[in-house]
Amino acid sequence: xxxxxxxxxxxxxxxxxxxxxxxxxxxxxxxxxxxxxxxxxxxxxxxxxxxxxxxxxxxxxxxxxxxxxxxxxxxxxxxxxxxxxxxxxxxxxxxxxxxxxxx
Amino acid sequence: xxxxxxxxxxxxxxxxxxxxxxxxxxxxxxxxxxxxxxxxxxxxxxxxxxxxxxxxxxxxxxxxxxxxxxxxxxxxxxxxxxxxxxxxxxxxxxxxxxxxxxxxxxxxxxxxxxxxxxxxxxxxxxxxx
Amino acid sequence: xxxxxxxxxxxxxxxxxxxxxxxxxxxxxxxxxxxxxxxxxxxxxxxxxxxxxxxxxxxxxxxxxxxxxxxxxxxxxxxxxxxxxxxxxxxxxxxxxxxxxxxxxxxxxx
Numbered sequence: 001x002x003x004x005x006x007x008x009x010x011x012x013x014x015x016x017x018x019x020x021x022x023x024x025x026x027x028x029x030x031x032x033x034x035x036x037x038x039x040x041x042x043x044x045x046x047x048x049x050x051x052x053x054x055x056x057x058x059x060x061x062x063x064x065x066x067x068x069x070x071x072x073x074x075x076x077x078x079x080x081x082x083x084x085x086x087x088x089x090x091x092x093x094x095x096x097x098x099x100x101x102x103x
Numbered sequence: 104x105x106x107x108x109x110x111x112x113x114x115x116x117x118x119x120x121x122x123x124x125x126x127x128x129x130x131x132x133x134x135x136x137x138x139x140x141x142x143x144x145x146x147x148x149x150x151x152x153x154x155x156x157x158x159x160x161x162x163x164x165x166x167x168x169x170x171x172x173x174x175x176x177x178x179x180x181x182x183x184x185x186x187x188x189x190x191x192x193x194x195x196x197x198x199x200x201x202x203x204x205x206x207x208x209x210x211x212x213x214x215x216x217x218x219x220x221x222x223x224x225x226x227x228x229x230x231x232x
Numbered sequence: 233x234x235x236x237x238x239x240x241x242x243x244x245x246x247x248x249x250x251x252x253x254x255x256x257x258x259x260x261x262x263x264x265x266x267x268x269x270x271x272x273x274x275x276x277x278x279x280x281x282x283x284x285x286x287x288x289x290x291x292x293x294x295x296x297x298x299x300x301x302x303x304x305x306x307x308x309x310x311x312x313x314x315x316x317x318x319x320x321x322x323x324x325x326x327x328x329x330x331x332x333x334x335x336x337x338x339x340x341x342x
Contacts, residue, residue, distance in 0.1 A: 007200030011125050013157050013199070036128030039159065065169030069127055071162035071176070086169075120291045140339045144295055173291055181290040 002097035004029040008037035010103070012047040017102035022050060027057045031082070032092055034063040039065070043076040052078045063089060116227040117148045122157035125169070126176065132160045135176050135232035140178075143185040149225070150189035152219065153211070155163060157232075161192070161207040166171045169227065179209050194220050238264050250330050253287075256334025264332045268323070272332075275311075276320050282306065283333040293335040298328035 005102050006025050011087075018040050025031060040047050041062040044081040051060065055078060064083045065075060079082070083094065093099060120139050124131040143149055153161055160176065167174040182190065192211045197203065204213055214222070223229060235242045235250070237260045243251045248267065250256060261280060265272045272280075282303060286294055294302060296317075304312020311317075317325035326338040 011128065011129065013156050014125075036125045036156070039125065039200070042201060046199040046201075048201075066127075068166040068168075069170045069172070069174075070125070070159060071164035071166070073166065074164060081204070137339065140295070144297065154274055157290075159254070175291055177289065177291045181294065181298070184302055227270065 003095070005092055005096035005099040006031045007053075007099055008033050008040065009035035009101070012040040013037040018047060018051070021102045022054055024056055027092055030059040030092060031064065031087065032061045032097060033081075034066050035091070038062050038066045038072065041077045041081050042072060043078050049092060051081075055080045057095065059094045061088070061092060061093075113146075115146065115148050117150070117225065118142065119150045119223060119226040119229045121151060121154065121160070121223075121229060121231040122160055123155040125156040125159045126165070126168065127172055131232040132157065133173075135230075136160075136175060136178060138230070139187060140184070140185055142158055143187055146186075147173045149187050150191065151187060151224070152191045152193070154193035154219070156196075158196045158200060158202060158207075161209065161211070162202070163206055163208050176208050182209065191219060191222065234262055235267075236261060244259075247337070249337055250334050253334050253336070260334065261332050264334075268328055268331065269330065270321065270332070275333075276329075277313075278307070279303070279317065279320060279325065279329050280333045283329055283335060287335050293330040293333075293338040294326065295338045296324060299338070300328050301330075305329070 004025070006021045006029060008017050008021055008031065010017040021031060039045065042048065042053055060081045060083050061084050062077065064085050067083065120135055122132060122135055126132045139149065139151060161179060165174050165176040190209065190211045192207070192213050194213050194215045197213065204211065233242050233246060233248060235244060235291065236252065242255045244261060246250060262272050270276060286302060300312055300314060300317060321328040330338055
C-alpha cells in the first residue's frame with residue numbers, strides 16, 4: 001500500500017477540507033497543515049478535538065512559516081503536532097509515495 | 104485626491120465593511136483593507152466588522168518574514184488616523200477560535216451576533232469580503 | 233525609469249517611486265528631491281523621516297490628510313498644517329515626500 005501525505009491549506013472554519021481529510025485518511029498516513037490550514041492546529045479552537053482525536057493514528061505536521069505569519073507562534077498547538085519548516089515540507093513530500101491536496 | 108481636501112459638506116452615507124477572510128491564504132483581507140483606506144478619504148460614516156475567519160486578520164504577533172508577504176496587520180493601527188473609529192468584532196467568531204480581545208492588534212468593540220445584526224441593518228451600504 | 237546613485241542603479245516606476253524600498257538611502261533621497269526641484273533642508277528631512285517611521289510602524293504611506301493630522305499630533309500645529317507642508321513639497325506633501333522617502337504612493341491617494 002502506498003504511503004499518503006495529505007495536504008490541507010484551507011481554514012477548517014471556511015471549507016470542509018479538514019473534515020473530508022480526517023474522514024478519508026487511513027491510519028498511518030500523514031497530514032500537513034499549511035497556509036490557512038494551520039488554524040486547524042490551534043489547541044483551544046473549535047476544531048481541536050476532532051484533530052486531536054486522530055493525532056497518533058495519523059502523523060500530523062504544521063508548516064512553521066505559516067504559523068508565524070498568522071501570529072500563532074506563541075499560541076498553544078494541539079499536542080504531538082510536529083512543526084516543520086520548508087525543508088521539512090520537501091522531506092515529507094519525498095518520503096511519501098503520493099500526496100493529496102484537499103483544496 | 105489632494106485637491107478634494109477643502110470640498111464642502113456632502114451627503115454622508117453609512118458604509119460598513121465586513122471582513123470574513125483569514126489574512127494571507129487569499130487576497131480578500133488585504134484588498135478590503137485597501138478599499139477601506141481609500142474610501143476613508145471621502146469622509147463617509149465608516150464602520151468595519153471582523154467576523155468568521157476575518158477575526159484572524161487582527162491576531163497579534165504576525166510575522167510574515169518567512170512567507171514573503173507584507174505583514175499588513177500593522178496597518179489596522181492606522182485606521183484611527185484615517186478616522187475609522189467604529190471597529191466591531193463578533194463575539195461568537197472570537198470564541199470559536201479561542202481568542203479574546205487581548206489577542207487583537209487594536210482596541211475593538213466586541214459585539215454578539217444579534218447586536219451586530221442590528222448595527223448592520225442601520226447601514227446604507229454594506230460591502231463584504 | 234531609474235536613478236543612478238553612488239554607482240548603483242535604482243529602479244523606479246514611471247512616476248519616480250522606487251520599486252524596492254530597501255534600496256533607499258539618504259543620498260538617494262537627495263537625488264530624488266533634486267529631480268523634484270526640492271532642496272533637502274532640515275524641515276524637509278523631518279517630514280521625510282516622519283513618513284519613513286510611519287511606514288515602519290503601519291506598513292503604509294499615509295494619505296495627505298492623514299499625514300497632516302499625524303504630524304500635527306507629533307510635531308505640533310505649526311508643522312501639521314497644509315500651508316507649511318505644501319511650502320516644503322509644492323506638488324503635494326504626501327506624494328512628493330513619499331517619493332523622496334522611498335515609499336510607495338500614498339494609500340488613499342487616487
